[in-house]
Amino acid sequence: MARGGQGLARVAVVVRAGAAPLGWLGVVAAGVGVLVPGITGRRIGVLAGAALFLIAAVVVPLTRRKRYGALARGAARASKHDVLQDRAVSVRNWRRGHRWWVLLAFAAALGSAFAVPAAGGMLLAGAGVGLRLKAAWIGRLERAAESLLWVRVDWLGRGAGVPAGKRVKGYRATGIAAGDAAPGGARRRGGVLV
Incomplete structure (x- = not known):
C-alpha cells in the first residue's frame, strides 16, 4: 500500500459475514434439539426458543446503532491509494477469526437442548437474522448518503472484529x-446494485 494507503473492508460485509453461519448452525441445532425431550419438554422448549429468536x-x-451512525456521519473520503478488500476476503477473514466462537456457540446450543429443547438453536438463528437486519440497515444508510462505508482492516484486528469497536x-x-x-454487503449481481 504505497503512499500511505490503507487496506479497507466494507463495514456491511463484515457485519453480515456472521449471519449465514449463525443462522444455519442455529437451524441445525434447533432441529436436533427438537428430537431431544429435554427437562422442560418440547412444547415449552420451542415456545421459549421462539421468544429467544425474536429477542x-x-x-x-x-x-451499537448510535456508534455506527456517528461513524457513518463522520466518514472521510477514501484516498486513491487505499486498497479496497474484496467481499470474499472480508467474509473469509471474519469467519476464520470467529470460527471457534461460532463452533462453541453451536455446541452450547446443542447442549442446551437437554434442558430446553430447540431454544439454544433458535437463539443462534435469531442472532444470524439480527446480523442480516443490521447489515440491511447499514445498506439503507449507504443508499441515503450515496456512498459505501469502509473500515481500516488493521483496526478490525486479526479476528476481523466488530467494525464499530473501540479500536x-x-x-x-x-x-x-x-x-x-x-x-x-450483499453480492452485486451482474454489475447491478441489489
Missing part, C-alpha cells in the same frame, strides 16, 4: 459503485 432478532440490530476511529467513504458488494 435476538430485535436486540442484535439495535446494538475503530472512523470510517472511509467511496462512491456507490466501488468494490464488489452492493449497499448492505
Whole structure:
C-alpha cells in the first residue's frame, strides 16, 4: 500500500459475514434439539426458543446503532491509494477469526437442548437474522448518503472484529459503485446494485 494507503473492508460485509453461519448452525441445532425431550419438554422448549429468536432478532440490530451512525456521519473520503478488500476476503477473514466462537456457540446450543429443547438453536438463528437486519440497515444508510462505508482492516484486528469497536476511529467513504458488494454487503449481481 504505497503512499500511505490503507487496506479497507466494507463495514456491511463484515457485519453480515456472521449471519449465514449463525443462522444455519442455529437451524441445525434447533432441529436436533427438537428430537431431544429435554427437562422442560418440547412444547415449552420451542415456545421459549421462539421468544429467544425474536429477542435476538430485535436486540442484535439495535446494538451499537448510535456508534455506527456517528461513524457513518463522520466518514472521510477514501484516498486513491487505499486498497479496497474484496467481499470474499472480508467474509473469509471474519469467519476464520470467529470460527471457534461460532463452533462453541453451536455446541452450547446443542447442549442446551437437554434442558430446553430447540431454544439454544433458535437463539443462534435469531442472532444470524439480527446480523442480516443490521447489515440491511447499514445498506439503507449507504443508499441515503450515496456512498459505501469502509473500515481500516488493521483496526478490525486479526479476528476481523466488530467494525464499530473501540479500536475503530472512523470510517472511509467511496462512491456507490466501488468494490464488489452492493449497499448492505450483499453480492452485486451482474454489475447491478441489489
